[in-house]
């Protein structure tokens with residue numbers, strides 16, 4: 134079948150995110166295969182109207198020699214009643230190429246069709262920065278990878294910075310530090326991640342800063358092999374000074390054995406994978422859910438003793454609608470005690486909590502074993518493999534968060 138190079142109207146991932154945040158109307162036509170679509174799709178703060186029609190079906194059923202003509206034929210016969218005329222149609226594929234052809238055909242039919250540049254790959258690799266607080270004595274920035282629900286942080290004070298849970302594309306942190314004239318003094322991971330590849334070791338190496346990880350997480354929990362990493366040992370109570378800001382480490386085994394959270398100036402708690410906005414982290418990604426669930430309970434018991442005014446800054450979100458009016462994923466501990474399902478269960482005692490946790494575990498993504506190997510330096514993927522391992526959203530929270 135003949136194909137031709139087409140010039141199409143397109144939105145970058147950033148443009149799409151800005152439009153979604155403004156709740157602009159858009160209809161998504163996702164042309165990936167059905168299994169890819171059901172595993173992972175574009176999400177807005179509100180439910181987006183959406184249709185999945187695999188590209189190969191459009192070509193087969195359009196039945197023309199030319200791709201664009203096939204799209205036009207299929208569009209006339211099958212899509213006319215499904216696609217709205219009153220809003221842009223965002224065509225989405227895996228990498229942006231095939232959706233461009235679909236856009237061309239739909240525009241010939243008069244639709245305001247737009248291609249998502251880079252497709253789901255581009256959407257997955259998009260990062261966004263939002264300030265939590267900005268002042269000379271203390272600034273905290275939430276750096277998110279919205280498509281994956283991953284959150285990382287820059288803590289800055291008097292031109293010094295610590296980066297917490299940096300994600301894989303370290304150029305975002307390097308350019309941000311340069312833009313704000315910050316010297317990266319520490320790179321801190323809350324734990325050995327299972328759902329995404331840490332940017333910690335590479336970032337620390339690039340800027341000549343120490344990379345900190347709790348030593349319990351420097352042993353792969355399933356292989357039981359030591360990490361091949363250069364890192365400094367974290368310990369409970371350890372403090373880091375960044376300018377005039379103080380960061381205190383609290384070791385709370387449960388999600389992993391070396392899991393820590395960071396308390397900044399006794400007010401902001403970077404919770405990594407422990408407390409999220411709607412739910413709490415799962416304890417089974419090291420393959421020892423039953424043994425670790427009681428530890429997890431004690432971890433939350435300890436965190437719940439902090440002041441209710443503590444601002445919780447989590448390591449993930451499950452759905453964009455968890456963001457507050459400023460687009461930040463943040464809430465006070467007092468608010469979360471009242472609304473977070475997992476924290477409400479902690480308040481019912483250990484037995485009820487453990488039972489709840491073990492009956493709420495989502496599926497265990499098989500690639501998470503390999504991602505933990507990558508984060509322990511036991512496996513070194515190329516870019517293609519790294520991207521493939523990180524496809525889709527994180528599944529670090531309990532199932533209720535996805536209901």
Ligand SMILES: [Fe+2]
Nearest residue numbers: 326327406529
């Ligand atoms: Fe995790």
Ligand SMILES: [Fe+2]
Nearest residue numbers: 328406527529
């Ligand atoms: Fe995670």
